[in-house]
Amino acid sequence: MAKFLNTSATNYYLEELIKNSSERLILISPFLKLNDRIKELLEDKNRLKIDVRIVYGKSELQPEEINWLKELSFIRTSFCKNLHAKCYINEESCIITSLNLYEFSQVNNNEMGIAVSRTEDPDIYKDAYDEAQRIIRISDEVRISLEKITPTDEVNDTSSEGESKLTSSKLARKLGCKTSELLENFTQAGYLSFVDDKHSLTEAGKNIGGEFKFSKKFGPYFIWPEDLTLC
Incomplete structure (x- = not known):
C-alpha cells in the first residue's frame, strides 16, 4: 500500500531506495546537485556495478558534478528538455515526490511524496516504471568527457x-x-x-x-x- 511521505520521510526513503538497489536504479529530477551522502551511496552502487540512470532537465550541470560523474562508469546521465517530474525507482520500490535531487531543496523546502512498493502496488509501480523508461528514451544522453575540468582549463x-x-x-x-x-x-x-x-x-x-x-x-x-x- 502506498505511503505518504513528508520532507524528512522523503529524504529517508530516498536514501534507503538508493542503498537497497541491487539491479537497477533510476533517478529523475529536473535539478541535479547532489549532496555528499547521496554521492557516497551512488559511488557504492558504481562499485557494485549497478546500472544507474540519472535524468535531469532544468539547470546546468555543475563542474563538480561533471568531474564526479567522470569517475563512475556505471552511472549514465541524460538531459530531458521540459522535465518537471521527480521520480526515483529501483527494482522493488518507487518514490513519486516534489523533492529535487538538489541540495537546497533537500534542506530548505517543504516537500510531499508517496512511496510505492512493487509487491504491494504492482500496477502503480509498473505505470511509474514505464513512464520513467519513456522519459529515458526521449532524453539525450550526456557524454561525460574523460578529460578532467580544472579552473585553468575552463574557458569563459x-x-x-x-x-x-x-x-x-x-x-x-x-x-x-x-x-x-x-x-x-x-x-x-x-x-x-x-x-x-x-x-x-x-x-x-x-x-x-x-x-x-x-x-x-x-x-x-x-x-x-x-x-x-x-x-
Missing part, C-alpha cells in the same frame, strides 16, 4: 555582444561561495525568479548583464559579468 563563456562572461558556477567559485548560494542571493536581489522549481532571468538580471544560454550537452544556464560581487 561569451555574451551575445562578444563580452567575456562567467557561468553561475564559475562566478560562484571566483567569489568563494557555492553555486546554490549565489543563485539564492541573485533571487533575493531580484536578478532571478524561482517558480515551479525553475530559475528564470528577470529584467533586473538582464539590466546588470545576465544572459540565458542553452547547451545541447548540459542544458540551460546563465552567464554573468565577471565583476559582479553579490554572493
Whole structure:
C-alpha cells in the first residue's frame, strides 16, 4: 500500500531506495546537485556495478558534478528538455515526490511524496516504471568527457555582444561561495525568479548583464559579468 511521505520521510526513503538497489536504479529530477551522502551511496552502487540512470532537465550541470560523474562508469546521465517530474525507482520500490535531487531543496523546502512498493502496488509501480523508461528514451544522453575540468582549463563563456562572461558556477567559485548560494542571493536581489522549481532571468538580471544560454550537452544556464560581487 502506498505511503505518504513528508520532507524528512522523503529524504529517508530516498536514501534507503538508493542503498537497497541491487539491479537497477533510476533517478529523475529536473535539478541535479547532489549532496555528499547521496554521492557516497551512488559511488557504492558504481562499485557494485549497478546500472544507474540519472535524468535531469532544468539547470546546468555543475563542474563538480561533471568531474564526479567522470569517475563512475556505471552511472549514465541524460538531459530531458521540459522535465518537471521527480521520480526515483529501483527494482522493488518507487518514490513519486516534489523533492529535487538538489541540495537546497533537500534542506530548505517543504516537500510531499508517496512511496510505492512493487509487491504491494504492482500496477502503480509498473505505470511509474514505464513512464520513467519513456522519459529515458526521449532524453539525450550526456557524454561525460574523460578529460578532467580544472579552473585553468575552463574557458569563459561569451555574451551575445562578444563580452567575456562567467557561468553561475564559475562566478560562484571566483567569489568563494557555492553555486546554490549565489543563485539564492541573485533571487533575493531580484536578478532571478524561482517558480515551479525553475530559475528564470528577470529584467533586473538582464539590466546588470545576465544572459540565458542553452547547451545541447548540459542544458540551460546563465552567464554573468565577471565583476559582479553579490554572493
